[in-house]
Amino acid sequence: MxxxxxxxxxxxxxxxxxxxxxxxxxxxxxxxxxxxxxxxxxxxxxxxxxEFIENTLTNFYLPLGVAPNFLINGKNYTIPMAIEESSVVAAAAKAAKFWSNRGGFKTTVLGTEKIGQVHFTFTGETAKLNRFVEQIQPKFYADTETITKNMQKRGGGISAIVLRDKTNELANYFQLHVTFETKDSMGANFINSCLEQLAKTLKEEASVWPDFSETEKDIQIVMSILSNYVPNCVVRAEVSCPVADLKEEKNISQEEFAEKFVRAVQIAEIEPYRAVTHNKGIMNGIDAVVIATGNDFRAIEAGAHAYASRNGRYASLSHAKIENGIFTFWMDIPLALGTVGGLTSLHPLVKISMEMLGKPSAIELMEIIAVAGLAQNFAALRSLTTTGIQQGHMKMHLMNILNQFQATEDEKKTVLAHFQQQTVSHSGVVDYLESIRKTN
Known part of the structure; x- marks a missing residue:
């Protein structure tokens, strides 16, 4: 030890x-x-x-790849993806090419509202607290003016400050539920600074409020922090085409493919065990672009999975239907992103990724990243409902197995040629590699 x-x-x-x-x-x-x-x-x-973090020893590299041919709202993109998992980039690129010939991806930003909360306890009359918070609203805005003035110049700032009574769930517990618009900034530091000032104002004003008793004046601030759950900062990505135009797979008709695809999505909508893996596939595409663009993939993950549970049961983030001969596949997902501040202005490869995407606004980046997730989901479901997921995945994983066993270039060529027509498995690759070595 x-x-x-x-x-x-x-x-x-x-x-x-x-x-x-x-x-x-x-x-x-x-x-x-x-x-x-x-x-x-x-x-x-x-x-x-x-200097990005503390106690740094070295750098931990992830491959940075690209998936070209993404047609989004009529504009072509090459999307950078930082990820270590085999087949993710290839699958995204394949889906992008498939849909580029069928009208491409369409996106709609449904909202950009972000959330922060001041959590506090109050012992007294709730009606008095409501009047108090309502009457000191101007003071809240005035006291945060020095923090919000630059954001206001860009069209952002604090949108609303609402008192929420949570005492039915936890004794004496209340919130200031605050909504923000942070424009091209993810806004975490901005939001937290505003919240801490709001908490200070709340406590100071309560201590001198004449209608409060001495007990009521003693508001206790528990914490002030942004929320990574942003159900009103949501983007929709979708694709659609006539079922007749879906033909590309062998040994399955367009109609059968469309019906199996929709049924696979429906299963993920009602079965949490499937939904978790289904949504993980979506996040393969999303996280890869979030990391490449210097955003916080942990916050995105947490918010997305909370959103998937918003109706009381964990379910698919994506949906599919066939109506009047038209196949439609879409997804709504919360994405709180930034294109200024943080690593976006520090990490050289983040700058390269942003330049590759045409230096997008935060809204445009929401659209691009949502599309990457939908493309990844389409590719996975397409494989699952036709050839099976392992055929493509294991062939992409083949090189990792060969590198793990330190195969030479000649050995790699021989093994790759052999498994062009064979099912790839870890044991099968190892056995074949050993047989080659025995004969040489």
């Missing part, structure tokens, strides 16, 4: 690495070598990365 360390954050990077190596690695010198080989050769670039 490793002993606790004191003052680790004050050590230099070299000292931190050496401490880790000495206490955690069976071969310390090899561990140090592996860590350092992922440093950037450019010292300034490495320093930039070191």
């Amino acid at each position: 490793t002993k606790a360390v004191s003052g680790f954050s004050k050590l230099s990077k070299e000292e931190k690495i050496q401490w880790i190596a000495d206490h955690h690695f069976a071969n310390p010198s090899q561990g140090v070598q592996i860590i350092k080989q992922y440093w950037n050769q450019d010292a300034d670039l490495q320093k930039l990365h070191d």
Whole structure:
């Protein structure tokens, strides 16, 4: 068991690495070598990365790929995707090409409202608290003016401040439920700064409010924090075409494909065990673009899954139907994104990704990312309802298996040729690779 360390954050990077190596690695010198080989050769670039987080040792790389041929609202995009999972980029690109010949993707932003809350306790008459919050509304806005003035110039700011009574669920618990418009900024720091000022104003004004008793004046602030659940910051992405135009798969008619596809979505709408995997596939596409553009994929994930549960049961984020011979596949998803601030202005590859997308606004980025998720879902369901998911996925995974067993270039060529017409499995690849090595 490793002993606790004191003052680790004050050590230099070299000292931190050496401490880790000495206490955690069976071969310390090899561990140090592996860590350092992922440093950037450019010292300034490495320093930039070191300062993103605390106690940095090195860089953990993800591949940055692209999926071209996305036709979105009549405009072509090449979408950057940072992800390690085999077949995700290929599947997105295949779906993009499929729909580029059938009118492309259409998107509609349904709302851009973001949420923050001041959580507090109040012991007293709720009617008095309601009057108090209503009457100090101007003070709330005045006290946050220094924080919101620049955002207001861009058309954003605080939209509304509403008192919510939650005492039926938790004794003495109330909220200031605050809605925001943050334009091209994701807005986390802006929202949290506003909330902390609102909490301060609430407490100070309550302490001198003449209608309150001494007990009522003693409002206790529990916390002030934005919410990553943004059910009114939502974008819709969709595709549609005549069922007759769906023909591209062998051994299945357009009608059968469309019906199986819709039934697969319906299953995810009513069966949570399927819905989780179904939505995970959507997030494969979404997270990859969120990471590539320097946004917070953890917040997006949490918000999306909460949205999938909004009706009391976890369900599919996407939907499909056939009406009057037209196949339609669509999805509504909450996406609180930013194109300014944070890593968007710091990480060099984020800048490249944004440039690749034409330097989009936050609204445009919502549309692009939603489409990536829908494309990924379409590709997965298309495979599941026709050839099966493993055929394409395992062939993409084949190279990972070969690299895991340190196959030479000649061995890779031989194995790849063999599995062109064979079902790929981990054991099958390993067995065939070993048979090649025995004969050589």
